[in-house]
Amino acid sequence: MLLEVRDLRVEFRTREGVAHAVNGVTYQVDAGETLAVLGESGSGKSVTAQAVMGILDMPPGRITGGEILFRGQDLLKLKEDERRRIRGAEMAMIFQDALSALNPVLTVGDQLAEMFVVHRGTSRKDARARAVELMDRVRIPAAAQRVRDYPHQFSGGMRQRIMIAMALALEPALVIADEPTTALDVTVQAQVMDLLAELRREYRMGLVLITHDLGVVADVADRIAVMYAGRIVESAPVHDLYKAPAHPYTRGLLDSIPRLDLKGRELYAIKGLPPSLTRIPPGCAFHPRCPMARDVCRTDPPPLYEVDQRRGSACHFWRECLDG
Amino acid sequence: MGRYVVRRLLQMIPVFIGATLLIFLMVNVMGDPVAGLCGERQCDPATAAQLKREFGLDKPLWQQYATYMGNVFAGNFGTAFNGQPVTELMASAFPVTIRLTIVAVLFEIVIGIVLGVVTGLRRGRPVDTSVLVMTLVVISVPTFVTGLLLQLLFGVKWGWIKPSVSPAAAFGELIVPGLVLASVSLAYVTRLTRTSIAENRRSDYVRTAVAKGLPRHRVVTRHLLRNSLIPVVTFIGTDIGALMGGAIVTERIFNIHGVGYQLYQGILRQNTQTVVGFVTVLVLVFLVANLLVDLLYAVLDPRIRYA
Amino acid sequence: MPEQPPHDSEGAVAGTGMGGAMDLAASEATTLERAPGGPEGPGGPEGPGGREDAEGAGPAAGRPRSLWSDAWRDLRRNPVFLVSALVILFLVVIAAWPSLIASGNPLTCDLARAQDGPAPGHPFGFDGQGCDVYTRTVYGARASVTVGVCATLGVALLGSVLGGLAGFFGGTWDGFLSRITDIFFAIPVVLGGLVLLSVVTSNTVWPVVGFIVLLGWPQISRIARGSVITAKQHDYVQAARALGASNSRILLRHIAPNAVAPVIVVATIALGTYIALEATLSYLGVGLKPPSVSWGIDISAASPYIRNAPHALLWPAGALAITVLAFIMLGDAVRDALDPKLR
Numbered sequence: 014m015l016l017e018v019r020d021l022r023v024e025f026r027t028r029e030g031v032a033h034a035v036n037g038v039t040y041q042v043d044a045g046e047t048l049a050v051l052g053e054s055g056s057g058k059s060v061t062a063q064a065v066m067g068i069l070d071m072p073p074g075r076i077t078g079g080e081i082l083f084r085g086q087d088l089l090k091l092k093e094d095e096r097r098r099i100r101g102a103e104m105a106m107i108f109q110d111a112l113s114a115l116n117p118v119l120t121v122g123d124q125l126a127e128m129f130v131v132h133r134g135t136s137r138k139d140a141r142a143r144a145v146e147l148m149d150r151v152r153i154p155a156a157a158q159r160v161r162d163y164p165h166q167f168s169g170g171m172r173q174r175i176m177i178a179m180a181l182a183l184e185p186a187l188v189i190a191d192e193p194t195t196a197l198d199v200t201v202q203a204q205v206m207d208l209l210a211e212l213r214r215e216y217r218m219g220l221v222l223i224t225h226d227l228g229v230v231a232d233v234a235d236r237i238a239v240m241y242a243g244r245i246v247e248s249a250p251v252h253d254l255y256k257a258p259a260h261p262y263t264r265g266l267l268d269s270i271p272r273l274d275l276k277g278r279e280l281y282a283i284k285g286l287p288p289s290l291t292r293i294p295p296g297c298a299f300h301p302r303c304p305m306a307r308d309v310c311r312t313d314p315p316p317l318y319e320v321d322q323r324r325g326s327a328c329h330f331w332r333e334c335l336d337g
Numbered sequence: 338m339g340r341y342v343v344r345r346l347l348q349m350i351p352v353f354i355g356a357t358l359l360i361f362l363m364v365n366v367m368g369d370p371v372a373g374l375c376g377e378r379q380c381d382p383a384t385a386a387q388l389k390r391e392f393g394l395d396k397p398l399w400q401q402y403a404t405y406m407g408n409v410f411a412g413n414f415g416t417a418f419n420g421q422p423v424t425e426l427m428a429s430a431f432p433v434t435i436r437l438t439i440v441a442v443l444f445e446i447v448i449g450i451v452l453g454v455v456t457g458l459r460r461g462r463p464v465d466t467s468v469l470v471m472t473l474v475v476i477s478v479p480t481f482v483t484g485l486l487l488q489l490l491f492g493v494k495w496g497w498i499k500p501s502v503s504p505a506a507a508f509g510e511l512i513v514p515g516l517v518l519a520s521v522s523l524a525y526v527t528r529l530t531r532t533s534i535a536e537n538r539r540s541d542y543v544r545t546a547v548a549k550g551l552p553r554h555r556v557v558t559r560h561l562l563r564n565s566l567i568p569v570v571t572f573i574g575t576d577i578g579a580l581m582g583g584a585i586v587t588e589r590i591f592n593i594h595g596v597g598y599q600l601y602q603g604i605l606r607q608n609t610q611t612v613v614g615f616v617t618v619l620v621l622v623f624l625v626a627n628l629l630v631d632l633l634y635a636v637l638d639p640r641i642r643y644a
Numbered sequence: 645m646p647e648q649p650p651h652d653s654e655g656a657v658a659g660t661g662m663g664g665a666m667d668l669a670a671s672e673a674t675t676l677e678r679a680p681g682g683p684e685g686p687g688g689p690e691g692p693g694g695r696e697d698a699e700g701a702g703p704a705a706g707r708p709r710s711l712w713s714d715a716w717r718d719l720r721r722n723p724v725f726l727v728s729a730l731v732i733l734f735l736v737v738i739a740a741w742p743s744l745i746a747s748g749n750p751l752t753c754d755l756a757r758a759q760d761g762p763a764p765g766h767p768f769g770f771d772g773q774g775c776d777v778y779t780r781t782v783y784g785a786r787a788s789v790t791v792g793v794c795a796t797l798g799v800a801l802l803g804s805v806l807g808g809l810a811g812f813f814g815g816t817w818d819g820f821l822s823r824i825t826d827i828f829f830a831i832p833v834v835l836g837g838l839v840l841l842s843v844v845t846s847n848t849v850w851p852v853v854g855f856i857v858l859l860g861w862p863q864i865s866r867i868a869r870g871s872v873i874t875a876k877q878h879d880y881v882q883a884a885r886a887l888g889a890s891n892s893r894i895l896l897r898h899i900a901p902n903a904v905a906p907v908i909v910v911a912t913i914a915l916g917t918y919i920a921l922e923a924t925l926s927y928l929g930v931g932l933k934p935p936s937v938s939w940g941i942d943i944s945a946a947s948p949y950i951r952n953a954p955h956a957l958l959w960p961a962g963a964l965a966i967t968v969l970a971f972i973m974l975g976d977a978v979r980d981a982l983d984p985k986l987r
């Protein structure tokens with residue numbers, strides 16, 4: 014197993030109290046596999062990813078429990094310097110907004126070349142040549158000239174390609190992409206997503222794709238983990254989940270996608286708002302919004318029930334849900 | 338970039354004319370320019386009238402101003418109270434004040450930035466809080482009080498320095514006066530650097546740098562500092578003009594014969610030529626410093642350069 | 645923004661010849677300009693710990709609270725604010741009624757006791773002229789507070805009206821006013837004071853107040869202009885305009901309440917710096933002149949005797965420093981309370 018997150022817990026100290034951002038998340042990614050982590054903002058999907066990368070702001074953040082196993086080694090037990098050598102080289106991250114995630118006062122060439130200089134001890138000249146190669150790889154036209162440009166001189170799609178090039182520079186075994194296409198125009202989104210999927214196949218990397226967009230997931234992902242209020246509520250192979258969701262929250266998400274064949278009908282929306290992380294409801298966190306909620310949901314937090322070998326649902330009534 | 342420079346230069350012209358005209362008016366309308374010319378005694382009316390004609394003081398003010406500025410650009414700043422050309426006074430005074438300003442700016446750069454970086458990286462810790470309180474105290478104590486206190490402690494009580502600076506005013510003698518001159522700006526540079534560092538530290542590109550697996554010192558020096566110091570460098574640049582103009586207090590305390598000293602003498606003796614001449618040059622220094630800062634800003638921040 | 649040079653608004657970058665303290669005031673305010681209900685609104689762009697939890701933790705609070713009542717609730721619990729407010733209250737009281745705590749006359753001096761140290765009934769000792777330092781220090785508060793308050797009122801009124809109107813109406817007037825403020829910024833303050841006040845023979849505080857207003861208003865006007873321009877772009881102002889509200893109504897009811905916070909913060913900090921400026925000018929011999937009683941005069945008079953009688957310098961200097969500090973701390977605390985990014 015490439016990456017295994019086990020019962021991870023993260024909280025933040027804020028003025029309003031302690032925010033429980035991640036409350037026992039467990040997921041696995043195999044080499045070459047794509048896991049999509051799906052959830053609304055505030056569900057803890059980005060915080061989990063930051064904890065895996067080791068770039069969580071601490072304080073105010075704090076990891077209160079769990080393990081993060083990378084190739085069987087618990088990252089949380091490593092020294093900061095050992096951790097640093099893994100970051101960038103063996104696992105890399107692609108951020109949502111490339112404009113703010115790239116350093117505005119350094120040329121893109123410098124920022125790409127830096128990876129080789131720091132991790133591989135390459136000479137500056139060779140590193141620069143590798144940077145041009147990388148920009149070619151992600152299909153940036155006239156790479157040899159543009160390597161001297163600054164991030165703000167590129168279009169949004171081109172910037173995100175540079176972000177991808179930077180993450181793939183050292184051919185890491187695992188890439189975490191945090192909403193890589195959300196900030197882009199719809200027409201560019203597909204191109205960038207295709208590029209990412211293609212490079213992933215080529216390098217045989219494990220990919221954790223964080224998104225709130227169900228449409229993106231279907232084409233790219235092998236498995237899906239749906240998060241709600243800092244927990245995984247359902248985890249399943251993509252096609253099984255689309256065919257028949259085993260959790261009312263997942264069902265709600267699927268039903269709220271606009272569909273051409275249902276044109277004219279009123280669009281379904283999950284009622285209510287996601288809970289405040291400082292005051293997560295007792296029992297099942299989803300129960301105030303759940304159409305199937307019963308008394309037991311208000312008191313007993315559901316474990317992740319095993320639906321079949323490759324599938325889990327954190328709903329007391331997953332059977333009913335599965336049957337529709 | 339070229340157009341930008343030209344526009345800034347053009348914008349400087351009205352500001353220069355306005356500021357010098359304002360000073361010219363203040364001196365001429367408020368004071369009697371002839372009064373200083375007869376030494377300590379009161380001028381008798383006949384001499385006064387003759388002097389006025391000689392200096393063209395009977396002409397309308399705008400004409401006087403135009404003549405004066407014409408002379409200034411020909412390099413003629415007039416005569417000081419002791420008969421020396423004002424340019425000679427400048428030649429002896431400006432090097433001293435420039436040395437003093439250099440010392441002050443060095444203090445701002447070295448102490449201000451170091452303290453700012455240290456506190457910015459340790460925001461909320463005891464070091465941060467105590468430095469922050471200290472900067473507020475330094476800003477609150479007026480320069481002349483700081484100067485007198487340091488003079489009392491270093492010069493009188495402990496005898497580390499001579500309480501007053503010799504006319505030569507070598508760099509070594511200017512360390513404490515330079516610190517005094519820098520004190521308020523120093524505190525401000527510290528706060529500015531701290532805010533800038535603390536803000537940029539949470540920025541996305543610093544997070545990216547960490548995610549790239551760069552060592553901490555590289556994240557700080559190459560990514561964090563480079564961006565955070567842009568506003569600091571520009572502040573220090575604009576401060577140069579303010580420091581030279583504000584040096585008058587420090588120079589008085591430590592008896593330094595620089596620009597402030599000559600200006601003070603000129604004002605005491607109501608010598609218009611000295612006062613207007615020195616202030617004109619100071620305004621010019623301020624404007625040029627501001628222009629250079631604008632250009633520096635464009636050099637440091639590519640987003641402006643290619644805008 | 646009509647034809648502004650690209651980074652005129654970069655608060656910290658615009659040097660002012662007023663020195664660091666005034667720049668502090670200005671930069672504190674520019675962070676507030678964006679503040680009240682601004683485009684990034686309360687809740688902030690990025691709370692601590694990434695975008696997710698910021699949103700999650702934020703919108704829990706139910707009842708709507710105004711910026712000012714929120715700020716007041718914060719301030720009441722802030723020890724820095726309470727201490728500096730108490731110091732200022734105390735100063736105002738003794739400025740109005742100095743005889744409450746000092747029974748002597750500040751002008752009664754006894755040359756025979758010149759430079760003497762503390763004695764019974766004279767806790768701070770005597771200065772170079774044999775005057776009681778304690779009495780003079782207490783009475784000195786009046787000059788400082790008067791100058792500070794009057795100058796600040798004048799500067800705030802003139803600056804915010806001129807700057808506010810320029811920001812609201814824009815166009816030629818705005819451009820003209822911007823150039824005028826540039827001119828004033830180019831004149832070093834202490835130098836201007838020396839030149840202008842050296843010829844004034846009046847022995848009241850008014851020339852000093854007038855001078856400070858003359859050179860201080862551009863600072864506030866720039867701030868007021870900036871915050872009015874920011875407020876003007878808010879959607880609710882556009883909405884009011886679309887509904888046919890008159891200019892004066894928009895300005896007074898919608899813009900002024902939102903633009904006033906930065907002006908108040910800068911004015912408070914500026915009050916402290918004006919007190920320091922008055923003392924500096926008096927020290928140079930062009931501000932207030934004897935027989936007026938002022939900390940600046942006393943410090944200046946005590947500096948020749950610094951070797952033998954440092955106490956005559958230290959007490960008024962200490963009083964001056966604490967006063968200025970109190971105002972700057974107060975301004976700082978108010979700013980923190982009004983800045984939604986910090987909450």
